[in-house]
Amino acid sequence: MDDPRAARLVQTALRCYPARWRRRHGGEATELAALLIRDGTPAASVALSYLAGAAREWVTPHPGRRLSTVACALLVAASSLGVSAGLLASAAPARAASTSQARGQAHCRPGPAKPAPGVIPAVSRPQMIIWEAGHGRSC
Amino acid sequence: MTVGRRDGRTGQDVLRRVGEASVLILISLADGPKHGYALIQDIKELADVELGPGTLYGALDRLERLGLIDPLPAEDRRHPYRITAPGAAALRVHLDSVERVSAAGRLRLQLGGI
Numbered sequence: 351m352d353d354p355r356a357a358r359l360v361q362t363a364l365r366c367y368p369a370r371w372r373r374r375h376g377g378e379a380t381e382l383a384a385l386l387i388r389d390g391t392p393a394a395s396v397a398l399s400y401l402a403g404a405a406r407e408w409v410t411p412h413p414g415r416r417l418s419t420v421a422c423a424l425l426v427a428a429s430s431l432g433v434s435a436g437l438l439a440s441a442a443p444a445r446a447a448s449t450s451q452a453r454g455q456a457h458c459r460p461g462p463a464k465p466a467p468g469v470i471p472a473v474s475r476p477q478m479i480i481w482e483a484g485h486g487r488s489c
Numbered sequence: 490m491t492v493g494r495r496d497g498r499t500g501q502d503v504l505r506r507v508g509e510a511s512v513l514i515l516i517s518l519a520d521g522p523k524h525g526y527a528l529i530q531d532i533k534e535l536a537d538v539e540l541g542p543g544t545l546y547g548a549l550d551r552l553e554r555l556g557l558i559d560p561l562p563a564e565d566r567r568h569p570y571r572i573t574a575p576g577a578a579a580l581r582v583h584l585d586s587v588e589r590v591s592a593a594g595r596l597r598l599q600l601g602g603i
Contacts, residue, residue, distance in 0.1 A: 375546055377566035382525045382542050396542060403543025410547075 356393030357384075363397040366404035503555070504583035510540055510548040515557060515572060515580045522561055522571040525549075552576070 360383040364376060383396045504512050517523060517531045529540050540548075549570060552558040557576030561569040572580070 371546075375568075378525060378563075378568055379542060379546065381566050382529075382545075385526050386529070386542065391539075399541030399543035401543070402541070403547050406543075406547050407550075 353387070353393065356387055359393050359397045360387075360400065363400035363404065366401060367407055371404075371407055502583050502586045503557075503579045505586070507551060507555070508548065509538070510544050511552055512580070512583060513538060513540070514545070514548050514552060515576055518558060518570060518572040519577065519580060522569040524564070524567040524569045526567070528570075 360380065364372065364379055364383075367376075379400065383393075383400070386396050387393050504515070513532045513536055514528060517528050517535060523531060525542070525545055529542070529545060532538055532540050549558065553560065553570075557573060557579055558570045559573050561571055563569075
């Protein structure tokens with residue numbers, strides 16, 4: 351590939367494939383990308399196609415790869431999405447509660463905080479610690 | 490997917506659910522072995538379909554796992570592929586099926602007077 355930026359883009363996309371795939375097709379895939387770009391196909395389009403292919407490759411169960419590996423990867427992805435959603439859901443009520451608390455009283459209220467409806471208590475606690483750290487106060 | 494026997498003589502259309510890219514690759518390989526770039530060029534000419542390189546490798550791996558194509562010894566960095574006997578049989582069954590559906594569709598359009 352003459353254009354170093356195009357080459358970098360394609361190489362980045364190819365690095366997303368599993369190592370087993372790269373060992374088998376990596377060399378040819380790089381050469382194929384160079385030929386397609388020389389023929390006028392945009393480098394971004396080639397890289398995007400490889401990225402989509404890499405995503406498919408990771409989620410497709412192969413005889414050499416255990417199904418549990420794929421299941422674990424999906425589970426980790428789903429869990430991290432769930433935790434993020436939980437943090438987002440708890441952030442709004444916790445912030446609202448802390449604002450009204452600050453208006454009503456200047457000091458921290460002792461005792462455990464009441465969880466807002468629909469908020470997971472385990473997630474709302476770290477939120478409190480972060481808020482307190484931001485204000486440099488401790489209860 | 491109902492693969493059945495790997496010899497392709499079950500009469501079942503094993504290519505029904507493998508996707509258009511896989512069928513086009515088999516059609517392209519039907520007249521002789523080709524490597525990735527040659528496949529993309531041939532399919533573009535044959536069906537006016539621009540196969541992305543990511544799609545190509547995904548389909549090649551799938552067809553190889555099904556025993557419908559075989560990789561040949563590499564020439565430099567290029568890996569040519571050839572269609573296997575079960576691959577050719579599966580392609581025949583699929584093309585027959587497509588032909589039947591196509592004929593029925595044309596007939597219905599004629600009967601409907603559209």
